[in-house]
Amino acid sequence: xxxxxxxxxxxxxxxxxxxxxxxxxxxxxxxxxxxxxxxxxxxxxxxxxxxxxxxxxxxxxxxxxxxxxxxxxxxxxxxxxxxxxxxxxxxxxxxxxxxxxxxxxxxxxxxxxxxxxxxxxxxxxxxxxxxxxxxxxxxxxxxxxxxxxxxxxxxxxxxxxxxxxxxxxxxxxxxxxxxxxxxxxxxxxxxxxxxxxxxxxxxxxxxxxxxxxxxxxxxxxxxxxxxxxxxxxxxxxxxxxxxxxxxxxxxxxxxxxx
Amino acid sequence: xxxxxxxxxxxxxxxxxxxxxxxxxxxxxxxxxxxxxxxxxxxxxxxxxxxxxxxxxxxxxxxxxxxxxxxxxxxxxxxxxxxxxxxxxxxxxxxxxxxxxxxxxxxxxxxxxxxxxxxxxxxxxxxxxxxxxxxxxxxxxxxxxxxxxxxxxxxxxxxxxxxxxxxxxxxxxxxxxxxxxxxxxxxxxxxxxxxxxxxxxxxxxxxxxxxxxxxxxxxxxxxxxxxxxxxxxxxxxxxxxxxxxxxxxxxxxxxxxxxxxxxxxxxxxxxxxxxxxxxxxxxxxxxxxxxxxxxxxxxxxxxxxxxxxxxxxxxxxxxxxxxxxxxxxxxxxxxxxxxxxxxxxxxxxxxxxxxxxxxxxxxxxxxxxxxxxxxxxxxxxxxxxxxxxxxxxxxxxxxxxxxxxxxxxxxxxxxxxxxxxxxxxxxxxxxxxxxxxxxxxxxxxxxxxxxxxxxxxxxxxxxxxxxxxxxxxxxxxxxxxxxxxxxxxxxxxxxxxxxxxxxxxxxxxxxxxxxxxxxxxxxxxxxxxxxxxxxxxxxxxx
Numbered sequence: 001x002x003x004x005x006x007x008x009x010x011x012x013x014x015x016x017x018x019x020x021x022x023x024x025x026x027x028x029x030x031x032x033x034x035x036x037x038x039x040x041x042x043x044x045x046x047x048x049x050x051x052x053x054x055x056x057x058x059x060x061x062x063x064x065x066x067x068x069x070x071x072x073x074x075x076x077x078x079x080x081x082x083x084x085x086x087x088x089x090x091x092x093x094x095x096x097x098x099x100x101x102x103x104x105x106x107x108x109x110x111x112x113x114x115x116x117x118x119x120x121x122x123x124x125x126x127x128x129x130x131x132x133x134x135x136x137x138x139x140x141x142x143x144x145x146x147x148x149x150x151x152x153x154x155x156x157x158x159x160x161x162x163x164x165x166x167x168x169x170x171x172x173x174x175x176x177x178x179x180x181x182x183x184x185x186x187x188x189x190x191x192x193x194x195x196x197x198x199x200x201x202x203x204x205x206x207x208x209x210x211x212x213x214x215x216x217x218x219x220x221x222x223x224x225x226x227x228x229x230x231x232x233x234x235x236x237x238x239x240x241x242x243x244x245x246x247x248x249x250x251x252x253x254x255x256x257x258x
Numbered sequence: 259x260x261x262x263x264x265x266x267x268x269x270x271x272x273x274x275x276x277x278x279x280x281x282x283x284x285x286x287x288x289x290x291x292x293x294x295x296x297x298x299x300x301x302x303x304x305x306x307x308x309x310x311x312x313x314x315x316x317x318x319x320x321x322x323x324x325x326x327x328x329x330x331x332x333x334x335x336x337x338x339x340x341x342x343x344x345x346x347x348x349x350x351x352x353x354x355x356x357x358x359x360x361x362x363x364x365x366x367x368x369x370x371x372x373x374x375x376x377x378x379x380x381x382x383x384x385x386x387x388x389x390x391x392x393x394x395x396x397x398x399x400x401x402x403x404x405x406x407x408x409x410x411x412x413x414x415x416x417x418x419x420x421x422x423x424x425x426x427x428x429x430x431x432x433x434x435x436x437x438x439x440x441x442x443x444x445x446x447x448x449x450x451x452x453x454x455x456x457x458x459x460x461x462x463x464x465x466x467x468x469x470x471x472x473x474x475x476x477x478x479x480x481x482x483x484x485x486x487x488x489x490x491x492x493x494x495x496x497x498x499x500x501x502x503x504x505x506x507x508x509x510x511x512x513x514x515x516x517x518x519x520x521x522x523x524x525x526x527x528x529x530x531x532x533x534x535x536x537x538x539x540x541x542x543x544x545x546x547x548x549x550x551x552x553x554x555x556x557x558x559x560x561x562x563x564x565x566x567x568x569x570x571x572x573x574x575x576x577x578x579x580x581x582x583x584x585x586x587x588x589x590x591x592x593x594x595x596x597x598x599x600x601x602x603x604x605x606x607x608x609x610x611x612x613x614x615x616x617x618x619x620x621x622x623x624x625x626x627x628x629x630x631x632x633x634x635x636x637x638x639x640x641x642x643x644x645x646x647x648x649x650x651x652x653x654x655x656x657x658x659x660x661x662x663x664x665x666x667x668x669x670x671x672x673x674x675x676x677x678x679x680x681x682x683x684x685x686x687x688x689x690x691x692x693x694x695x696x697x698x699x700x701x702x703x704x705x706x707x708x709x710x711x712x713x714x715x716x717x718x719x720x721x722x723x724x725x726x727x728x729x730x731x732x733x734x735x736x737x738x739x740x741x742x743x744x745x746x747x748x749x750x751x752x753x754x755x756x757x758x759x760x761x762x763x764x765x766x767x768x769x770x771x772x773x774x775x776x777x778x779x780x781x782x783x784x785x786x787x788x789x790x791x792x793x794x795x796x797x798x799x800x
Contacts, residue, residue, distance in 0.1 A: 027288040034295075035326075067287035068318055074287075075325055125279035128272050138303070142310035148265050148273025149313050159309070159316070171263065190268055239266050 017057060021050050024070050031074060036081060045081060049074045127186060135181045140174030147171055176232035183235050184224060190242055199241035200234075206241075213237050280311035290315065294322035592695065592714065598778050600749025601719045602693075603727060605686035609695055623713070624683060625694045687718035714781065723748050735760050742770055751777045 028049055032042035053070050060069050132141045139160070146156040157167040187193045200221065206212045213221065213234050220230035221238075265273065285293075285308060293305065309315050593610040595602060609624060687693060696713025719727065727748050730741035738760035745754035755774045761767045 024287070027291065030288075031291055064284050064314055065286050068284055068290065068315075071287035071290060071318065071322075075321060078325065121275040121278040124272065125275035128275060129279065138307075142306065145273070145276050145310040147263075148269050149277055149311075150265075150270070150273065153263065160306070168263070175269070189272075239268060242266070242268050 017054065020066060021054055024053070024067055025050065027067070028070070028074055031071075032078070035078060041081065045074070045077055049077050052077070124189065127189060128182075131181050131186060131189075132178060135177045136174045140170050140177075143167055143170045144174050144178065176236055179235040179239055180224070180228070180232040183238070190239070195242060196238065199243075200238045202241040203237045211237055211240060276311045277313050280308055280315075283308060284312060285309075285315045285318075290318050290322060293319055294326060592697075595716070596752055597714055598752040598781055600715065600717055600751065600777075600781065601723065601727070602687065602716050603719060603724055605718070606683050607687070607716075608682045611697060623694075623696050623698065624681060625696070625713075626688070626691055689718050689720040689723075692717045717749055719748055727753075730757065739766070739770070742774070746770075746774060746777070751781065 025046060028046045029042065032045045033039065036042045036045065049070065052073050056073075060066060132144060136144060139162070142160060143156055146159065147153065151159070153167050153171060154164050156171075157164040160167065162170075182189050183196060187196050190196055200213075203211060204213055204218070214230075216227060216230045217234035217237065220227035221234045224231040285305065289305065293309075309319065591611060595604070595607050595609070693716045694713045695716060726744045727750055730744035730748075730750075731753070734741040734757035738757055741757045742754045742761065745751075745757055751774055755771070755778065758767060758771055758774065761770070
């Protein structure tokens, strides 16, 4: 009795997989046609990629679009084709280690975090995105997102098509605005008011003159509305002494409690 | 990045959260491929927002770009099997077709069979300014000849450009055009073949100078005149772009083939020599009038060794050119204007004769010659058996008469006692008319009824012809053949022979030289045969 439904499920799964793979054929054909010299080779590559994707479909975790996952396989197949091509052999420009690693690990960007942490990150991102939407311009939001994820200012400038100096000024201004806004309106994103006060105290006691708040920043810290610019600068100095553990823990507690 | 600009721990945490949030709406593969191909982005702002927040899509995009950068080079036909290569092939094929078409068009010309050379060169100044004969004002600006469409690759610039024997051709009207003249000039005089020279002349220019635009057209037919004029208009417009205002206007259409070439015999017979039809060249025919040999039957070219009949002046020479005239000549010799030239540039030329050695009394006469019948003129112009419409060549220009002059003398002077004498027309000569200058001993004998006219014919050139002559003088070095053609057509034989020195040696030059010499000799009396007695008439007493 259970064989028939199982076979039916298997058939439905195969049919769904076939439809899913079939939808990739068109863009794969365009992708290879623009990158190989012979049409027959392009068709072979399409077929090869589809066979590989079908065989390893179970490895797709679903954390990225299926086509993007297939694209990684296609990119790898194309690299192999280039290496096999006798005309192109010896003319290949080797990929950088980073590019090589990216080619070999299609799902390298997966964080592997548990569901709770993912949910916590999603909540933090939603609140942060709301604050950014309120205080930052479009370009400032993009610069903030890029630099917070580790991109250098030069890379961000190249990606956005802007000059590095422009991106730098955008980053500095938006960073201060976002921090000050979060300190004033959503201190929990920084570990809570207590963590902020402790970090301020540590900054005020810093031995480095450049990291110690000035008198204007101290007064602005007391009355942020009156001296907003100085308050933003003071927030930047305070944030350097925020404990990471407090930030993460506070966010986790907020998420768990909420 | 400055240390102060480095993200702090809290900010990195926020960055991770933003990345996790953005990963839920990652871009599809075809979107990434489109972004990597630098094609125009659809929903650019939304995609850029996502790419800014999603490290995975950024990495995928970066990998795609790296893959394309790492793709080795090679011939373009191996680069792609897709539409790009098809487009490249189509573009290359189109470019080849265009180049081939241009080459064929440049080689063949618009009618598909001929080559056309186009040039723009300066002409003389306005005809009105040239009427006075001031040669210094005739000097044209520096030549601006250039080769235009349909020009032969590597061919020399057209040199045979000159206004002569004008004949109008078709000129397409163009809004704003003022005037233009298209002239056809034959190029190969000995063998009137299909080669012709069409000259367009515009007389309205910004700098006051006159320029011409010429086309050398092998095998020009009437049907091609319009196309040629279109080419010429294009050339003129190109000249306008270069700062010269060449304007074309409407004109009458006529084929170049209708233009009479100064073919063999035309110079002598057609331009006023007084040889009877059918007389072989080189024979000086003397005529006795009333038993007194005082009339010259003709002025013919001597042929070496050919017989020369006695003339009435005792075998002497009337003309000074090429002759041995001088103070010892038994009869008056024409000193000025140059008897070698049939055309007269001056309006009131002074005819000077040398003092005669014989004691006779001579009478100098300048008579206006009436125009002969058109049929006769036409017959005298032909040389190849085919009648040519001379009216198309020289309208309202009477050529030499077929019979004796009947008009009253313009100026008469009786000369005696050996003094140098000169006569000057009492009124300016009428342009385009032929005049007969003769020297007769007195008393005058009664003319023989059927005797051909005697004397030496001259022709008062029109203002246009003077302009052409002056142009030819100024361009003799640059366009020798065209200058020769112009000078020869105007009856300036001596100048034509002098201009021929600039022409490159060749069959055509030799043919020109032979023809000019024949024309020159026809304007020179034959030397009396050795031993022939000079018949000196008794000097009349007065």
